[in-house]
Amino acid sequence: MFEKLIEKGLEKSAWLYHLNTGSCNGCDIELVSVITPRYDAERFGFKIAGSPRHADIIVVSGPITSQSRDRLIRTLAQVPDPKVVVSLGSCPRSCNVFNGSYCVEGPLDKYTPIDVSIAGCPPKPEAIMAGLVRAVEILKEKRRAMK
Amino acid sequence: MELLKTILYILLYPGLIYCVIGGLILSGIDRKLLARMQKRIGPPILQPFYDFFKLLGKETIVPRNAAKKAFLAAPVIGLISLITVSLFIPVFKFSPFSTYADLIVVIYLLTIPAVALIVGGSASGSPYAGVGISREMVAIISYELPMVVSLLAIAKKVGLALNNGVMTFSLAQIVEYQAQNGPLFTKISIIPAFIAMLLVIPCKVGSLPFDIAEAEIEICEGPLVEYSGAPLAIFKLNHAIKMLVMTSLFVTLFLSGAGTGILVVDALIQFILIIIVMFFSITLLKAITARLRVEQTLKFYWTYPTALAFLSLILVYFGL
Numbered sequence: 116m117f118e119k120l121i122e123k124g125l126e127k128s129a130w131l132y133h134l135n136t137g138s139c140n141g142c143d144i145e146l147v148s149v150i151t152p153r154y155d156a157e158r159f160g161f162k163i164a165g166s167p168r169h170a171d172i173i174v175v176s177g178p179i180t181s182q183s184r185d186r187l188i189r190t191l192a193q194v195p196d197p198k199v200v201v202s203l204g205s206c207p208r209s210c211n212v213f214n215g216s217y218c219v220e221g222p223l224d225k226y227t228p229i230d231v232s233i234a235g236c237p238p239k240p241e242a243i244m245a246g247l248v249r250a251v252e253i254l255k256e257k258r259r260a261m262k
Numbered sequence: 263m264e265l266l267k268t269i270l271y272i273l274l275y276p277g278l279i280y281c282v283i284g285g286l287i288l289s290g291i292d293r294k295l296l297a298r299m300q301k302r303i304g305p306p307i308l309q310p311f312y313d314f315f316k317l318l319g320k321e322t323i324v325p326r327n328a329a330k331k332a333f334l335a336a337p338v339i340g341l342i343s344l345i346t347v348s349l350f351i352p353v354f355k356f357s358p359f360s361t362y363a364d365l366i367v368v369i370y371l372l373t374i375p376a377v378a379l380i381v382g383g384s385a386s387g388s389p390y391a392g393v394g395i396s397r398e399m400v401a402i403i404s405y406e407l408p409m410v411v412s413l414l415a416i417a418k419k420v421g422l423a424l425n426n427g428v429m430t431f432s433l434a435q436i437v438e439y440q441a442q443n444g445p446l447f448t449k450i451s452i453i454p455a456f457i458a459m460l461l462v463i464p465c466k467v468g469s470l471p472f473d474i475a476e477a478e479i480e481i482c483e484g485p486l487v488e489y490s491g492a493p494l495a496i497f498k499l500n501h502a503i504k505m506l507v508m509t510s511l512f513v514t515l516f517l518s519g520a521g522t523g524i525l526v527v528d529a530l531i532q533f534i535l536i537i538i539v540m541f542f543s544i545t546l547l548k549a550i551t552a553r554l555r556v557e558q559t560l561k562f563y564w565t566y567p568t569a570l571a572f573l574s575l576i577l578v579y580f581g582l
Contacts, residue, residue: 117315124316128309155302157293160309165482166390168323168490171316195321195490258319 125171125197125258128160129251132170132194136187137219138177141237142204146174149247154240161247167193172250176203178210178221191227197257199250202232203243211236271358272349275529281348284533285502286310291537292505292545299549310502314495322491329385336382337489337496343374344503351510352437354521354528363431365413368511372466375500376402379475382497383485394484398475400556404563405465405472411571412455412462416515419452419578433514441520451577454570456516461567463512463543465559467505470548474556505544509536512543 135143149156150163164170167190179187191200200223205211207223214221223229230253233246271277290307297304306312324330350357350364350371361367380398383391417429420439424430440446447456465472476484486497513535521528554562 117318120311120315121319124312124314125319127306127312128316152300152302155297155304157297157305158303160305160312165478166487168488169483169486169494171320193323195323197320 122255122258125255126251128162129171129247129254130162130164130169131172131174131247132164132167132190133174133176134167134187134190136175136177136183136207136223137180137213138204138206142176142206145237145240146176146203146243148240149243154244156244156247159244159248159251167191168195170194170198171254172199172201172247174201174203175207175223178206178213178216178219179223179226181218181220184220184226187223188226197254197261199230199254199257200227201246201250202229203246204238205234205236208232208234268358272345275525276348276351276353276358278345281345281503281506282499285499285504285506286314288506288509288536288540289502292540292548295541295545296549299545310498314499317490317495317498318492320491322493323488325386325388325488327387328488329387332381332385333488334493336378336385337493337500339381340375340378340500341496341503343371343378344500344507347371347507348503348510350433351507351514352433352518353510353514353525353532354518355437355441355523356521356525356528357434357437360432360434364433365417365431365436368433369410369413372507372511373402373406375504378500379485379497382489382493386485386488388488390481390487391485393481394475394487397477397481397484397556400560401465401468401472401475404560405462408458408563408567408571409462409466411568411575412458413515415455415571415574415578416446416452418575419446419449422578422581436515437518440518445517445519447516449582451574451580451582452516453574454577455574458567458570458574459512459515460539460543462563463508463539464547465563466508467544468501469505469544471551471554472559473553474559477553480553505540506536509539509543512539 133146173194202208202223210219210221213219231246231250233242235242289310294304294307324333347368349359350368376398380395383395417431420436421428421430424435424439446452468476513532517535
């Protein structure tokens with residue numbers, strides 16, 4: 116009944132959940148700068164949610180450390196469908212400078228398929244916005260595929 | 263014909279559809295105004311509608327150690343009680359369900375959404391929800407006292423004029439008094455209660471300086487932490503409607519009057535007044551303050567607003 120409205124809603128209101136898996140805090144600060152008055156991601160409906168149950172887009176930053184690996188898997192399982200996984204920065208894709216460390220068990224695609232990856236160390240806020248807009252398109256495709 | 267009219271009241275104007283659309287638009291205006299005050303462009307005014315329909319389309323997860331029936335019923339109970347409150351609040355002289363003591367009904371029904379939040383949170387079985395519901399209880403304890411005392415002041419003030427000195431709890435009579443003597447907030451004895459009630463609204467709807475129960479960045483929205491999909495959508499709707507109902511009650515209590523007699527015009531004037539009240543009591547406070555701690559909230563409410571409300575009650579008894 117509300118199919119059209121739901122699709123419009125998905126397009127206009129995607130809530131982010133930010134998951135830090137041992138990041139150096141650089142990407143985290145850049146993500147926060149996206150919701151500041153200068154870039155204002157809320158005008159596209161993006162909002163940072165406190166709980167993974169409320170989220171549509173999971174933003175993962177950091178190489179996966181052994182401490183955070185189980186938490187990552189459990190958090191991803193808690194997110195309701197349809198969901199999109201976004202990797203933020205170089206770390207989740209390649210482990211960056213932490214590659215080869217005894218406590219790093221990345222990259223992220225060993226544990227979950229990645230839908231959008233935003234490159235940079237740290238990425239620019241403009242790049243993050245572009246990546247999130249792309250993630251919303253994928254979210255819509257996933258919703259269509261669910262039916 | 264009477265039956266048809268009643269159904270129309272319940273479904274259309276002061277009831278379901280008005281509450282849903284009015285509440286969501288009001289919370290959209292709130293978000294837009296807040297964004298403009300922070301020099302942002304802000305989300306479109308229809309943003310709460312998008313959020314609502316998106317959440318309807320998401321998967322609903324019930325946690326394994328949750329009490330399923332209470333978990334899913336809690337938001338609906340809250341929604342129903344809020345819509346019932348809206349039926350009792352007169353819009354100027356239009357009051358479809360006016361009874362002898364509807365103010366007491368309104369006070370009790372306004373508590374139910376908070377109780378529904380507590381039930382839903384405790385049914386979800388999450389530790390964050392546990393912290394959230396204990397804070398919600400503290401919030402209820404803190405705002406109920408000044409609210410009830412300031413309502414008593416109004417009841418006595420109106421009762422002295424219209425009900426042979428006995429307190430009146432009829433909202434229709436309160437409106438009648440204002441139609442004869444001008445809005446209540448212009449009376450010297452009611453001004454302290456006016457300010458107290460203005461301070462009660464943000465805690466009642468859980469907006470920023472007093473949103474201890476749903477602190478987003480502190481305890482992940484407290485009781486709502488395990489909710490997803492349609493039940494979360496209804497809780498968000500409850501939040502928006504609570505804002506509409508509280509400000510609407512405020513307008514009826516303090517800023518009402520004879521009105522124009524045409525329902526559409528009256529409803530429009532009421533909504534504009536609601537937006538103005540919301541701007542001062544919710545949006546402005548949200549933009550300029552940070553969150554208080556739990557015990558600070560309790561201390562604040564039991565000192566200044568309660569003192570103001572009692573001052574008002576005493577002034578009414580002195581006949582000012």
